[in-house]
Every structure is written in C-alpha cells, then in structure tokens.
Amino acid sequence: MSEAFTQIDGGTLDLLIIADHASSHVPADIDLGIEAALLREHIAVDIGVAEVSAALADQLGCTAILGGVSRLVIDLNREEDAPGLLPVMSDGHAVPGNRDADLTERMMRFHHPYHQRVEQLLDGMTSPFILSVHSFTPRLASDPDQKRPWDIGVLYNEDDRAARIAIPLLEAAGLKVGDQQPYSGRLLNATMNRHAEAGGIPYLGVEMRQDLVGDPAGQKRFAEILGPIALECRNRLA
Numbered sequence: 733m734s735e736a737f738t739q740i741d742g743g744t745l746d747l748l749i750i751a752d753h754a755s756s757h758v759p760a761d762i763d764l765g766i767e768a769a770l771l772r773e774h775i776a777v778d779i780g781v782a783e784v785s786a787a788l789a790d791q792l793g794c795t796a797i798l799g800g801v802s803r804l805v806i807d808l809n810r811e812e813d814a815p816g817l818l819p820v821m822s823d824g825h826a827v828p829g830n831r832d833a834d835l836t837e838r839m840m841r842f843h844h845p846y847h848q849r850v851e852q853l854l855d856g857m858t859s860p861f862i863l864s865v866h867s868f869t870p871r872l873a874s875d876p877d878q879k880r881p882w883d884i885g886v887l888y889n890e891d892d893r894a895a896r897i898a899i900p901l902l903e904a905a906g907l908k909v910g911d912q913q914p915y916s917g918r919l920l921n922a923t924m925n926r927h928a929e930a931g932g933i934p935y936l937g938v939e940m941r942q943d944l945v946g947d948p949a950g951q952k953r954f955a956e957i958l959g960p961i962a963l964e965c966r967n968r969l970a
Contacts (some may be wrong), residue, residue, distance in 0.1 A: 735759065736845035737800045739853075740786055743793025746857040747966050750850060751785045751865045752809040752923055753778035754798035764804055765829035774869035775822040776802045780945025780954075785865050787955035792963060797850055804830070806838045808846050809866075809923045817843070823869075850927050861894075861966035862928050862935035863958070867942045868914050882910035884954075885939035887917030891929050894936040894965040901961045914939065934969035936962055 738755070756777035758764060770776055782798055789796040799808045803819070804827055810817045818830045818838065854860050864887075870880050884907050886895045895911070902909045917924070917937060928935040938958065944950045 742789030749796035754782040864937040885910035
C-alpha cells in the first residue's frame with residue numbers, strides 16, 4: 733500500500749489504466765486552507781474517474797493505477813519543474829495552504845513514488861498500451877461563457893495513433909467527441925509525455941464530461957463504451 737497511489741489488479745492484460753486525478757484525499761497532516769465542500773468539486777478531483785477506471789480494470793482484466801491524493805495536494809499530471817505542481821489558485825478558488833508548502837517534501841512523498849510505480853508497471857509488460865483517464869467540468873466558474881459541449885475529449889501530443897482509431901469509434905457509440913478538447917494535449921500532457929510518448933508506448937488519453945459520469949449509471953455507460961475501444965486501440969498498436 734502507498735499513500736501516493738491506489739493500484740487495482742484486475743488481470744494480466746498488457747494494458748495499464750492511469751488516472752492521475754482520481755482521488756480527492758488530503759492527508760490529515762496537510763491543511764490546504766479550503767472549505768471541505770470544495771474537495772467534492774472538479775478543482776480537487778476528476779469526478780467519476782476512479783469508478784470508471786475500476787470498472788474498466790475489471791472488464792478488461794488489466795491493472796489500473798490511481799493517484800492517491802487530490803490534485804490540490806500535488807498535481808501528478810505536471811512536469812517536475814512546472815509552476816502548477818502546487819496550485820495556490822484553481823478556477824477562482826484560493827488554496828492558501830499551498831503558499832508556504834514544502835514542494836520538495838510533497839514531490840518526495842507523492843509525485844516521485846507515483847511515477848516510479850507507473851514506470852515499474854510498464855517495465856513489467858511485454859507490449860504495453862496505456863489508457864489515460866481524466867474528466868472535465870462542463871462549466872468553469874472563472875470562464876462561464878466558455879462552451880464545453882463535448883461528451884468526451886481525446887487528447888494527445890505528437891502521438892495521435894490511438895486517437896485516430898478511437899475518435900470515429902467513440903462517435904459511432906453516440907458520443908459527441910472533442911479532438912484536442914476541452915484543451916490541447918500539446919499544452920498539457922505531462923504524464924503521457926513522460927511514460928508513453930518518450931518511450932514510444934501507444935496510448936489513448938480521454939477526458940469524460942463530469943456531469944455524465946457523476947453517478948453509477950453514467951460510470952457504467954462510459955466504461956462499457958471505453959472498454960472495447962481501448963482494447964481495439966491496443967490490439968492494433970501494441
């Protein structure tokens with residue numbers, strides 16, 4: 733067990749599900765200085781991701797690794813020198829407890845162990861494929877006029893091989909798909925840049941709309957859609 737991540741061992745298929753922002757947990761010895769209710773909001777956790785990832789691991793018979801702490805404690809999907817590792821502001825909400833936090837301590841405690849475990853899991857696979865699972869809020873408090881109509885987004889940086897396979901399949905499943913939406917993977921793709929693109933490992937990165945995966949029915953629906961598509965991408969690329 734590790735406080736940096738939760739590992740779900742669903743089987744031996746060479747497909748690793750990675751969910752950087754799956755947890756809203758804040759360790760008892762860390763005070764972010766925010767209201768507890770905010771830990772249930774998108775600024776703290778990717779809503780629905782933990783449940784969908786667990787369902788996918790069981791459905792596909794593969795391993796999933798879920799980030800063990802809130803993105804407000806440390807953002808696991810940021811490069812080690814990125815300014816947003818310890819957010820002091822998120823979608824209009826101040827996070828005063830991070831202003832004087834020890835970045836090195838948080839990196840050693842959470843960021844390094846998480847990414848080291850991802851590397852170990854991938855090293856143990858003969859022909860790995862990664863499914864990166866995130867979710868996005870349909871409405872930003874800091875930019876309420878921004879339209880975010882997609883049911884799911886597909887993100888990538890340079891490697892769009894799985895994206896080109898998945899997008900038409902997701903559309904055929906009845907989803908409104910955003911290609912590089914609600915933001916571009918060329919701008920924010922740290923975990924996949926590190927563990928997939930740097931080593932040529934194929935991957936599919938998705939962003940599910942949070943109001944569609946906020947309850948068990950929606951989580952089940954998305955897992956049932958994503959499972960066969962991730963498997964198709966893996967079978968064609970890994």
